[in-house]
Amino acid sequence: MSYLDELNKAQRDAVINIDGPIMVIAGAGSGKTRVLTYRIVHMIENKIDPFHILALTFTNKAAREMKDRISAKIGESEGRNIWMGTFHSVFARILRSEATLLGYPSNFTIYDSDDSKSLIKRIIKELNLDDKVYKPNLVLSRISSAKNNLISAANYVNNSVIQQEDSQSRKPELGRIFQNYEKRCFQAGAMDFDDLLYKTNILFRDHASVLLKYQDKFRYILVDEYQDTNFSQYLILKKLAARFENICVVGDDAQSIYSFRGANIQNILNFQKEYSDAKVYKLEQNYRSTQNIVNAANGLIANNQEQLKKDVWTENTVGEKIKIIKTLSDNEEGYEVANDIFYRRGNEQRPNSDFAILYRTNSQSRSIEEALRKKDIPYRIYGGLSFYHRKEIKDLLAYFRLAINPKDEQALKRVINYPKRGIGKTTLDKILLMASEREISVLEVVKSPLSYGVQLSSSVINKLNSFSELIDTYHNIMNNSDAFDVASKIASTSGVLKELYSDKSVEGVTRYDNIQELLSGIKEFAEQDTIEEGIDLPEGNDQRTLGVYMQDIALLTDTDKNKNETDVVSLMTIHASKGLEFPYVYIVGMEENLFPSQLSINSRTELEEERRLFYVALTRAETKATLSFSTTRYRWGNLTYAEPSRFLQELDPRFIDQPEEKKSKGSFNFDFESKAKTEGLSSKPNSLNLKKTQNLKRVTKSAPVNDNFESNDLSNLKKGDRVLHQRFGKGEVTKLEGNSPNIKAVVDFEEVGAKNLLLKFAKLQIL
DNA sequence: AGTATCGTCGTTTTT
DNA sequence: CGACGATACT
16 A cells, blocks of 8 residues: 555554544644545545544644545545534534524524624623723633633623632623623524534533434544644543544644633643543654754744653754844835845745745734835735625625524624615614513514514614515525525625725725625535535535525635635734745744733743744744844834844754844844843944834824814804814805704815804804 | 714734 | 724714
8 A cells, every 4th residue: 555655654653543542743844734634545445434534623724635635545526525624614514403402593693703792892881881891802702711611601600710700800790791692692593603612512411312423423533733622622522532432633732822712732731641542653753844943943842841742853954044134123124024035036946935924913914015015026915804804795794694594683783774774873772772681683673673662763664674674585585596696686686786886996996896706706606516615515405505605604714715826925924824834934023022922921831832833933944944023113003122032042043043134234243142132223323214214103293172162152153254163274154054043154264175064063263 | 864083992813 | 003983073
């Protein structure tokens, strides 16, 4: 069997030991994906039915990649029978088919984090709580971590430890918000990301026969990136694998970077305790990177206390040393990186796609992008604001969502007055409040507000009626027509398309194009005979309706949309780069308080996670890694000073080139001993450069505003009078019309031109 | 009801 | 800086 010959000893062991619990500790670049795919191929060669295999990954992309590789080996028809996908998408699929057991509709909506946040804001307001104390983000993460630890809202309020914590932090109402949130999600027929895991646990806990069914189905379970699983995921795996215990987890504790999402590194550290007969294999040979990179990364990660012992080594060439670039501003950093890419690309005849630029936070991409554009280097940003998160896309998707699941509160909120239908904030407020009070869906109240006791004028009621009729129409055509037909019908009859078409600004045109792109994506979906996303259609349902299309949309990210541009430089956060590799990698923004993040430097565990993050970044590089930092940087609009990251000092000098001082006349060296504390700006040759940037800082010009600005008696105002307006300044009255008290004046202001002002509102002083 | 402007606040990282 | 919500205005 030829494929086994392509593996080293450890890899082969991990592939051929199919039965029983197995943990594979896979160092960076050690052929982890290869092991996973070959293991599955080996299973199928050994007559294991693909229908019995479950493979879980963290991204759709990883799932698709693996599936492609397997299909290449064993043929597509067999390959597609494997359940392969992200935790979230696989369990969403199971939840849909078992939803009724939990009291949910099978077409439940998946709330993304925006939906969750907006609902939480709403609840905070309804409970009359201060959103400065109960910050939506904080509340959300508190709820999220509760769910990830399988704590329900009821458990939450009954748990004295938690309650004590909350009252100590002066947030005693968190539990009430949680209860409300849970209730509202349920009423809306919606699950958030964490629910997909949480509810799966509930399902397996309360319905033994269902658990048995899936235990029997998934006799062989494989898990990628096991170091990033949280408690909820761990428990699902434990339950599913309990019967056959054929579970193979693959991971690298050194690459655990998602603890902020509840990932628990203990899962991997405890695997052997969990399964006492577990076999453990370590993949330690790195096939990806040069010796310099591997050695530097090893030295770096050795600074962490908590880790499994492993010894990553490589037979690759020594390679170039790691380069460090120091610049004096973030723009200059972008310039230097772009420049470096430009010359390297030319000198070494490399395609753009050999280069990647990695950063800690999304906001850092801007200066880099600018520099690349100036040099005409094509690039693509992975992640960031996903296609599906653009406003216009979300608007149209909200119509789809509402048509599929009329109870979806967040979708309704989004579209009830978009495009404008004369249903305003006040009306909506009343309706939402009543729906919450009566514990029914919002659309029901919209349909007959009076019978639920909402006082509204008959004209508003008419508007509400025509809106709900519109949604009903959509709901009725949803499941019996072709996805594309339905989608385009909704886009045009809802008025969304018209609204965007009439906007001829650059952004407006882009938005219109985005809608077109979405629609053509749906067309493609409708015409396909196989799905190329992570998982296949549910059994027995191969109708390509819009409802099916929408099922996993909330779980897709931009990275999952295949783009045609291939020869481009890749820009992404380090998190997004996990699992990828590039010949040339640039890690920018190596500065204290940025990387490591300012929020992480106060605890050892968080700092260690940042270090692992740097480890991940560094080990993406095959041939050459280049690090850069800047002494100044714009942060939320202000120029701030920065010191080089402590991680730079943790790199063994043997593997790095001393930093290049760009554009300086050689007056200073990067001194690892004395750090950069003493680096004032005055003595630097480049201070001019800095001055320039500082001066660019916007001087906010605002008209002097007088708090006590009062109108004087305007009853005698006449044409030709000179008047003063608080904001518009001085002007001359050119026209007066209408009768008291609705007199309208046209005033020609010196600075802003003619304005129509109603005298009963406008504050004017006669000069 | 709808709009324009002001003020606030934040910022890791993502399914 | 830029998104978002509160507010002031029309």
